Amino acid sequence: MKSNHLLTPHLFLVSLLLSFSWPTLGDTHRQHDSFLQCLSRHPSNAGSISSVIYTQNNSSFSSVFEFSVRNARVSTPTNPRPLVIVTPSHVSHIQATVNCSRSHGLQVRIRSGGHDYEGLSYVSQVPFVIIDLINLRSIDVDTENNTAWIQAGATIGEVYYRVAEKTATRAFPAGICPTVGVGGHFSGGGYGMLMRKYGLAADQIIDAELVDVNGKFLDRNSMGEDLFWAIRGGGGASFGVVVAWKVKLVPVPLTVTVFTVNRTLAENGTMLVHKWQSVAPKINEDLYIRIFLRAVNSSRQDGTRTIQASFTSLYLGGTDELLPLMQESFPELGIARQDCIEMSWIQSILYFAGIPQSEPLEILLNRTATAIIFKGKSDYVTKPIPETGLEGLWQRFYEDKSKSLELIFSPYGGNMDDIREWETPYPHRAGNLFNIHYGIAWGEEDVASSQRYINFMRRLYGYMEPYVSKSPRRAYMNYRDLDLGTNNNGVYTSYKQASRWGLPYFNNNFNRLIHVKSSVDPDNFFRHEQSIPLLRR
């Protein structure tokens, strides 16, 4: 425990500034007990809150905590654990937790799917409580109006499954990995194979329910358009606890076509990746072609070491239409009929998630996933990277520490160009050719190894600088990267400090987010290492 959380937030800050004040064990216990009493006595309670409260004494505390940890790098045993985890089964439990955390000077971390790259939904350096939405995950699909109400604790796999269960001609445009939670994903943007046709998950939101800093339960109408705007790309965790989203479903044909073709450097890989940059963002918006880049045989000295570019595609139609389209726009890739597989949209969800087609669709309801140790980063590219730039990039893949390095190039254009930058906080629209996702995972659990891989990623990021967006160099908030900057959990963050991550993530929308934040949460209760700061006072 680093601080005396019996102090009011203001005094708490002063004590942080002057020196750390170390509480006695007795203070911590009293604090804790009083918080738990507050929860159970809270007037909003439906009466059942004790069954959703886990203290460190509960035998299932660790398993509840670990269940939605996705990045083992940030959940090491030496990292702080929450004092309490609440898994609300009713909105009133969220209201009580927000109210009691606030009155007891405890920070709240909100977790839906737990996929935050830096673990900000489950780790904090000050005494904290996790609101884990795992029990609030109902999904109501309305096929008459082609909409759905989705509770924030649902995963995108559950969303896809529930939509497909009701209709074969509607879909929802969001990410690839089925265990990603909609609480974080939709509030930070959320993109996948339908992005060029329909935009982001956040672009489909037409209503939302949220518990604000005063414990009030709001919908679009009562929260107002500013707050409703902010949570569709600005990250929910700076503004309140999102309880549910209402979204539009989008049309898809009964048959879609997928293909994956791998090309090594000996198979003209460099030329194909180079050409792709000017093809994929411009091609018919029914066609999405992304590239996964990996090293193959990187440690072999026998000359078989190479880079593999895996062109992975979804076409909203049949093979007969896809082939002429590829022949016309990208003949060099050499797509043949036997590369193409026709299937339903929901089957394509399994395909892109790397799940065998033989598995039952119910696998999409499985929330169990293994935590891996990883570091991610992102970039946006506005001008094609020259072949020499790509060749330099390949060299990075061969460095020792890069065996599990993977880059994903995801094309923009299409519908993304039609949505103006300010319509949602997510600013990366027209003018972007593609997004780069950098990911590296490793097996060693010690801090020194982690640091080596992280340093490798920083050098790679440095190498890419001349080839990517500038002033600001843009980044995707859902690929959270604390290297951009952090406010160290501070109550007050200067604009200059916060702009180090605020401008890359939100560009010109950052100022409006600061205004919304200042008006809905003026005491900065909902905060984390990269939350939206308050206006200068």
Ligand SMILES: Cc1cc2nc3c(=O)[nH]c(=O)nc-3n(C[C@H](O)[C@H](O)[C@H](O)COP(=O)(O)OP(=O)(O)OC[C@H]3O[C@@H](n4cnc5c(N)ncnc54)[C@H](O)[C@@H]3O)c2cc1C
């Ligand atoms: C394996 C993997 C694959 C991914 N694939 C894609 C992809 O294809 N496309 C894509 O766009 N992104 C992808 N992402 C990134 C993903 O969109 C983000 O990590 C997203 O924020 C995860 O949401 P979550 O609810 O699972 O995460 P959490 O860790 O639970 O939350 C992430 C952030 O949102 C906040 N938050 C969560 N729930 C709420 C809520 N109910 N109210 C308010 N704030 C909330 C958290 O406090 C935290 O700050 C992927 C991530 C991983 C790990």
Ligand SMILES: *[C@@H]1O[C@H](CO)[C@@H](O)[C@H](O)[C@H]1NC(C)=O
């Ligand atoms: C956790 O333990 C407390 C008592 O220590 C109990 O009141 C509470 O119901 C337990 N929570 C769960 C979810 O079992």
Ligand SMILES: *[C@@H]1O[C@H](CO)[C@@H](O)[C@H](O)[C@H]1NC(C)=O
């Ligand atoms: C946890 O258990 C210890 C003793 O095992 C007890 O002193 C403490 O009060 C308990 N805390 C809670 C929150 O139940």
Ligand SMILES: *[C@@H]1O[C@H](CO)[C@@H](O)[C@H](O)[C@H]1NC(C)=O
């Ligand atoms: C469709 O929307 C209308 C208008 O909002 C509503 O009255 C109707 O109940 C909805 N249909 C279903 C099946 O919920």
Ligand SMILES: *[C@@H]1O[C@H](CO)[C@@H](O)[C@H](O)[C@H]1NC(C)=O
């Ligand atoms: C939360 O606490 C505030 C202030 O104590 C109170 O006005 C409000 O009614 C509480 N909210 C709920 C939902 O109980």
Ligand SMILES: *[C@@H]1O[C@H](CO)[C@@H](O)[C@H](O)[C@H]1NC(C)=O
């Ligand atoms: C492409 O390469 C990946 C490994 O990088 C492999 O899993 C996949 O089966 C290959 N696909 C085809 C169509 O060869």
Ligand SMILES: *[C@@H]1O[C@H](CO)[C@@H](O)[C@H](O)[C@H]1NC(C)=O
């Ligand atoms: C590489 O490209 C050249 C020129 O376009 C072509 O002649 C050759 O067949 C291609 N090689 C492979 C393996 O596709």
Ligand SMILES: *[C@@H]1O[C@H](CO)[C@@H](O)[C@H](O)[C@H]1NC(C)=O
């Ligand atoms: C990797 O090396 C093995 C063994 O030499 C070889 O069979 C394989 O084709 C190589 N992979 C690639 C993509 O060249």
Ligand SMILES: *[C@@H]1O[C@H](CO)[C@@H](O)[C@H](O)[C@H]1NC(C)=O
């Ligand atoms: C869910 O997924 C996990 C991890 O992949 C797996 O171990 C488990 O068997 C799956 N459970 C079911 C019911 O399929």
